[in-house]
Amino acid sequence: MSENGWSRQEMADRLAHEFEEGWIVNLGVGIPTLCSNTDIGGKAITYHAENGVIGYGPVLPAGEEDLHLVNAGGQNVSLVPGAAIVHHADSFGIIRSGRIDVTVMGAYEVSAGGDFANWKVGGAKGGGIGGAMDLAACAKRVYIILEHVTRKGEPRLVRSCALPVTARGVVTLVATNYGLFAPTGDGFEVRELAPGVSFEHVAAATGAPLKHG
Amino acid sequence: MAQPNKVFPDFASAVADIPDGSVIAFGGFAGPGTPYNLTKALLEQGAKRLTCIANTTGGAHQPRMPDLGMLVENGQVAKVICSFTAATRPTDVLPFTKYYESGEVEAELVPQGTLAERLRSAGAGIPAFYTPTAVGTELAEGRETRVINGREYLLEYALPCDVAFIRAWRADTAGNVQFRLAQRNFCPLMGMAATLTIVEVEEPIVAAGGLDPDQIHLAGIFVQRIVKVPPAPEGLWAIRRQERTK
Numbered sequence: 482m483s484e485n486g487w488s489r490q491e492m493a494d495r496l497a498h499e500f501e502e503g504w505i506v507n508l509g510v511g512i513p514t515l516c517s518n519t520d521i522g523g524k525a526i527t528y529h530a531e532n533g534v535i536g537y538g539p540v541l542p543a544g545e546e547d548l549h550l551v552n553a554g555g556q557n558v559s560l561v562p563g564a565a566i567v568h569h570a571d572s573f574g575i576i577r578s579g580r581i582d583v584t585v586m587g588a589y590e591v592s593a594g595g596d597f598a599n600w601k602v603g604g605a606k607g608g609g610i611g612g613a614m615d616l617a618a619c620a621k622r623v624y625i626i627l628e629h630v631t632r633k634g635e636p637r638l639v640r641s642c643a644l645p646v647t648a649r650g651v652v653t654l655v656a657t658n659y660g661l662f663a664p665t666g667d668g669f670e671v672r673e674l675a676p677g678v679s680f681e682h683v684a685a686a687t688g689a690p691l692k693h694g
Numbered sequence: 695m696a697q698p699n700k701v702f703p704d705f706a707s708a709v710a711d712i713p714d715g716s717v718i719a720f721g722g723f724a725g726p727g728t729p730y731n732l733t734k735a736l737l738e739q740g741a742k743r744l745t746c747i748a749n750t751t752g753g754a755h756q757p758r759m760p761d762l763g764m765l766v767e768n769g770q771v772a773k774v775i776c777s778f779t780a781a782t783r784p785t786d787v788l789p790f791t792k793y794y795e796s797g798e799v800e801a802e803l804v805p806q807g808t809l810a811e812r813l814r815s816a817g818a819g820i821p822a823f824y825t826p827t828a829v830g831t832e833l834a835e836g837r838e839t840r841v842i843n844g845r846e847y848l849l850e851y852a853l854p855c856d857v858a859f860i861r862a863w864r865a866d867t868a869g870n871v872q873f874r875l876a877q878r879n880f881c882p883l884m885g886m887a888a889t890l891t892i893v894e895v896e897e898p899i900v901a902a903g904g905l906d907p908d909q910i911h912l913a914g915i916f917v918q919r920i921v922k923v924p925p926a927p928e929g930l931w932a933i934r935r936q937e938r939t940k
Contacts, residue, residue: 510782531806532723532879548725549863549875555724568911569723569880570814573807577825601832606795607779608803611749615807615827649830 484682486629486658486675494519495673496585496624496656504582505529505575507616510554512626513585527563528552529581531612533572536564553612576612577619584620586613588627590642593689595652595664597625598644610647617648629657629686636688638662638669659683663694670694700869700914701899702921705735708892712741712857715772719813719888720748720762721860721881727873729859731894731923734760736770736859743772747813747855749806749880750778751790763789771799775853777806803833810883812853817886817916822851858888861923862912865895868902869914882912892919 487495493515500506500516502524508514517528517539528537530552537558541547546557567575575581588599597617601608617623627637638655654672655662660683661672668690671680684691702708709732712718718736722728737760744765751774752763765771767789774790779801781788793799804812805827815823824847828834838849860881863874871893873881885891893912899922 532876534876547875549877551724551726551876553724566875566878568878568882569806569810570883573810576807577827601780605780607791607801609778609780609782610803610805610833611777611782612806614805614831614833615825618826618829645832647831 484678486660486678487656488658490515490518491675492626492656492658495661496626496654497521499624499654500524500526500583505580507531507576507581507584507612507620509584509586509613511587513587514554514556516585529572529575531569531572531576533567533569534558534560534564535567535572535575536561573612573615576615579619579621581616581620583622583624584616585624585626586616588625588637588647589644590637590639591625591627591652591655591664592642593638593640593664593668594666595650596642596646597623597648597652598642598646600647601645603644608645613647617651622653623648623651624654624656625652626656629659629683634686636686639688659686665692668692700918700920701867702919705731705894705921706738708732708919708921709735709739712736712739712890714741715743716741716856717745717747717854718857718859719855719880719884720746721858721879721884723749723876723879726875726877727861727879727881728759728761729861729894730759730761731921732859732892733762733765737764737768740770742770744770745773745775746771747775747809747853747884749776749809750782751776751788751801753786753788766790766793766799773800773802775802775804775809777804777809779803805833808850809853810880812850813855813880813883813887815852816854817883820852822849824848825850853887855884855888856890858884858891859894860885860891861894862896864897864900864905865893865917865920866900866902866905866914869893869917869920870905870907870910871895871912871914871917872905872909873911878911885912885916890919891917892921893917894921894923896923898922
């Protein structure tokens with residue numbers, strides 16, 4: 482029995498199914514971007530990008546793209562009917578004033594207390610914050626997608642983050658290749674396990690107490 | 695009343711008098727709005743000890759798309775103020791990193807929304823503001839915070855600039871500017887925050903009165919100089935299009 486669990490797209494799909502009708506959603510670069518591929522049954526979702534593009538749609542193929550139009554990941558996206566363009570200060574005004582229903586981001590670590598780290602790796606002098614700290618501090622919900630363990634097999638779901646945090650106590654839902662989890666303060670609660678993945682296997686790969694949901 | 699002539703014939707004359715030690719903001723986000731032609735002219739002009747404000751420190755070295763990374767490599771930059779001082783993608787190698795790690799260039803890392811608001815504040819005559827962003831992180835260590843209505847906020851200061859380089863879609867001779875789609879990003883904020891705003895414009899510059907006053911994204915009062923980008927295929931935008939569609 483394979484214990485690799487979900488693929489990158491399946492992790493994104495699982496979180497995208499949490500989106501509700503009418504939500505304003507901000508997707509981080511990398512795996513979170515894949516949430517926009519998920520068929521969530523015709524729910525009306527508005528995708529917000531930090532660069533002031535509100536209401537973007539699918540990425541356009543080469544030759545059909547408009548080079549004046551990118552999302553926050555630099556992809557040449559399309560606009561959906563009802564889209565609007567604002568400048569960066571208004572875009573982050575939308576974020577800080579709590580109008581983003583959910584932000585989905587990647588991370589290196591998530592703690593049992595809902596802290597997460599995603600802007601600086603160990604030993605680096607520079608960092609990449611981008612819009613992550615604004616989104617993390619101010620979105621109504623912060624969902625994280627990450628591989629359950631590092632390439633060396635060390636847990637990414639931990640008691641407390643070893644890396645510098647992006648924000649504290651904000652994460653409510655985490656999708657990994659092993660399943661869907663919620664930080665509870667003293668550990669993580671299993672909301673769902675990926676097919677073929679056992680509770681015991683996940684518990685051994687998690688750096689904080691794991692609880693049945 | 696005679697109006698100052700804001701239309702400059704070329705990029706070299708538009709940047710000729712920028713002194714060493716200037717604080718310069720560079721518009722643009724993932725391509726659109728990036729002032730490639732003005733940056734190239736500044737590389738040739740050679741001003742040194744610059745403090746450069748931009749979202750990122752510039753991409754991998756691409757000689758036909760001059761950006762902040764090339765000014766760093768050219769020894770013109772003392773400090774950058776950016777929301778990324780590492781690559782936005784781990785696989786990218788930035789020219790900036792080597793100079794930062796060796797201590798030749800200083801950096802101030804600022805969350806993107808805070809960077810935008812610091813520029814907006816400078817342009818709006820607001821000296822400082824409180825934001826919830828970065829509270830509880832390494833960036834807030836040793837800095838002034840305040841609890842307002844039960845929530846903790848971090849004090850951030852306005853970020854005025856000597857010069858702003860921005861790229862726009864259309865302009866008139868009065869300096870009124872329109873951006874197209876994602877070109878807008880930081881550009882109007884930087885234009886308002888700077889004493890000297892220089893705009894590179896893609897479309898032919900029209901006479902004052904040629905743009906709808908209701909459709910101006912940066913008013914001419916904030917713009918001192920405008921230069922038309924050369925037509926394709928010489929224009930860097932066209933080159934970028936070719937490179938991206940290969």
